[in-house]
Amino acid sequence: MAKQKKFSGKGSARSKRKQNRKQVGPRRRVEFKYKGFTLGELQEMPIKKFMEIVPARQRRSMKKGITPKQRKLVMKIKKARRLANRGKDPRTIRTHCRDFVITPEMIGLPFGIYNGKEFIEVKLVEEAIGRFLGEFAPSRKVVQHGSPGMGATRGSMFVPIK
Template sequence: MSTEYRTGREGEFTYRGYDLDELQEMDLEDVAELLPARQRRTITRGLSEEHQKVLEKARERDAEETANNPIRTHLRDMPVLPEFVGLTFAVYDGQEFGRVEVQPEMIGHYLGEFELTRSSVEHGQAGIGATRSSKFVPLK
């Protein structure tokens, strides 16, 4: 499997042969042709009303404005488009809104991939109702 993006000789970001400025100037349909199959299908079948609202909010705001007041959304299945680079989103993970600052390398993924829904569990010591074998705590 080849990588979808890479940096050029000067460290400049490219996505499938196009640099970021060229991607941002393209129409949504042209960008959709470059995206992976699932994201391309989402766009070609037509974005839902909620997806359109998020896209409009992203087009209205600039990077400095979203740094202080991120675009809040429950849409974890919104594809990251070149227009979103530099913006900050507050993506809902089921309990709270987590901040996601969109980088160029995120193009072609979904917003929900960058805000995890599950946290790691760290178990403490055995409680009151524990069995005798589970109460054993090693000294080391």
């Protein structure tokens, strides 16, 4: 009989990988960049310059200007940002404006985005820059079909009623 090799000994590749994993230190967080700009640079950037680096759909939406509802939302954002800078925890900003583009000044603020039925709580992170608010509050529920009811199909005529 041939002797079978064991791969779990001290010299095996698997044990060496385990040892290497133990030696690795804590992971460092990579600084966030959006299209080559850091978050600090984005926050200092004028809105016209920011419009140039966002995707075309968002740029077109921003170029049209803001509606009165969006203007009200901007005022709420500025007020919440002032509170956050003072060290106070800002209240959730509730809005129906799902078509508002997320700008760098909105990062870190809590939002309640209306999905047609209720307000979905969202805390915006850096990766959300340049997207719409509505993307974070789905307005449609996923349908899970069950068994068909009486009269749903022609074949249901022959299904016994319980």
